Amino acid sequence: MKTSMIALLAALSVAPSLASACDITVGLVLELTGPAGEYGQAGAKSVEMAFRDLNAAGGVAGCTLKTDTRDSQTQPNVAVDAATQLVQVKKVPAIIGGIISPMTIPILTSVTAPAHVLQVSPASSSPTLTALGEQGKTNGIFFRTITSDALQGVAAAKFAIDRGFKKIAIIHQNNDFGVNLVKEFTAPYKALGGTITSVTPYNAKQSSYASEATAAMAGGPDALFLISDPVDGATIARDWISQGGPQKFLLNDGMNSDDFIKAVGKEYLGNAFGTSSGTSETASTKYFNANYKAFSGIDPAAPAADRSYDAGALVGLALDIAGGDPAKLPAAMYAAVDPKGTPIYAGADEFKKALALIKDGKPIRYEGVIGPIDFDKVGDITGPFRLWQIQDGKVTTIGEMTTEDVNAIKAQVK
Numbered sequence: 146m147k148t149s150m151i152a153l154l155a156a157l158s159v160a161p162s163l164a165s166a167c168d169i170t171v172g173l174v175l176e177l178t179g180p181a182g183e184y185g186q187a188g189a190k191s192v193e194m195a196f197r198d199l200n201a202a203g204g205v206a207g208c209t210l211k212t213d214t215r216d217s218q219t220q221p222n223v224a225v226d227a228a229t230q231l232v233q234v235k236k237v238p239a240i241i242g243g244i245i246s247p248m249t250i251p252i253l254t255s256v257t258a259p260a261h262v263l264q265v266s267p268a269s270s271s272p273t274l275t276a277l278g279e280q281g282k283t284n285g286i287f288f289r290t291i292t293s294d295a296l297q298g299v300a301a302a303k304f305a306i307d308r309g310f311k312k313i314a315i316i317h318q319n320n321d322f323g324v325n326l327v328k329e330f331t332a333p334y335k336a337l338g339g340t341i342t343s344v345t346p347y348n349a350k351q352s353s354y355a356s357e358a359t360a361a362m363a364g365g366p367d368a369l370f371l372i373s374d375p376v377d378g379a380t381i382a383r384d385w386i387s388q389g390g391p392q393k394f395l396l397n398d399g400m401n402s403d404d405f406i407k408a409v410g411k412e413y414l415g416n417a418f419g420t421s422s423g424t425s426e427t428a429s430t431k432y433f434n435a436n437y438k439a440f441s442g443i444d445p446a447a448p449a450a451d452r453s454y455d456a457g458a459l460v461g462l463a464l465d466i467a468g469g470d471p472a473k474l475p476a477a478m479y480a481a482v483d484p485k486g487t488p489i490y491a492g493a494d495e496f497k498k499a500l501a502l503i504k505d506g507k508p509i510r511y512e513g514v515i516g517p518i519d520f521d522k523v524g525d526i527t528g529p530f531r532l533w534q535i536q537d538g539k540v541t542t543i544g545e546m547t548t549e550d551v552n553a554i555k556a557q558v559k
Contacts (some may be wrong), residue, residue: 172231179219195457206469278523287525298329411538
């Protein structure tokens with residue numbers, strides 16, 4: 146009784162502020178500057194576009210959606226401070242962010258999980274987030290609109306073998322994301338016949354990575370798996386190339402970047418391949434691709450752009466389903482993608498239909514820009530992987546690996 150009363154009082158302490166102004170402000174903690182700034186800028190614009198569309202449809206829970214966007218500067222301590230301010234002072238009902246796992250994890254463990262405030266990450270792929278959910282440490286409030294690196298590692302391993310990369314060196318970020326992706330890549334890559342010649346971690350923001358490049362060349366690799374971000378990744382790639390490393394690269398999802406290509410030089414990246422969490426095309430995909438550039442000035446293929454729209458749309462729809470009550474938001478996230486619901490797609494017209502159905506007590510199923518979305522018990526999703534190559538300075542899709550393909554490879558490894 147005492148616990149339920151405390152929870153009720155906590156919910157009520159936030160709810161009146163939402164209703165009185167008829168604005169609902171959602172906190173965004175994104176990497177707008179620093180090594181991951183390119184991702185965060187695209188993510189912020191995508192959420193703003195989703196909120197614009199929801200407001201044009203009539204708003205959620207009878208109110209106007211707004212954002213309070215904070216820059217994590219790609220620094221965990223800054224991310225935690227920003228989230229703390231939003232949760233404890235601004236009393237936001239939800240936080241969207243961070244973009245990358247080293248920002249998202251400390252926000253979750255230090256701020257949102259203890260406060261029981263919904264957190265949705267558009268692009269954090271670390272398996273640690275799954276483990277935290279399975280261990281009961283997220284309090285059921287965390288969701289993400291990207292597949293885990295437990296799956297990306299398998300996809301990358303198969304893609305590397307298919308491209309003829311049989312002996313590969315790895316240089317990776319020395320953080321949760323990098324360490325986990327190496328782990329998830331290693332077993333399937335070896336099982337498929339590949340040899341890892343060296344594994345070299347690096348610390349961020351160095352002016353040179355010549356020593357790391359030299360160390361990674363031990364064993365005579367025929368390619369480099371570079372797990373990085375566009376800023377440090379460009380420096381590493383230049384050092385690798387200048388020291389005579391083979392100009393064959395396997396890249397992680399975040400290296401799908403025009404900035405990386407420009408900094409390295411397209412003439413050196415003709416044999417650069419990568420994997421990204423993919424899409425299963427829906428009407429939402431077509432809407433987003435047709436309208437995002439005009440809204441944001443950013444290419445709709447920019448990393449994190451598509452899935453950030455979905456994160457914003459789902460938070461907005463969940464707020465309407467929950468009637469603006471923050472305590473009901475986790476359950477409302479599942480309700481927004483109810484398999485038995487009427488399919489709903491991106492855009493103001495579709496959201497207007499969704500809001501009418503919710504008002505009538507009928508279920509909805511949001512089918513996103515990235516495809517139909519199904520959250521498991523810890524807020525994870527599954528989905529296909531996009532296979533891409535840098536061709537004439539442009540990231541070009543050259544294939545897809547389905548969820549079934551990935552699961553089949555995982556079964557072989559076991």
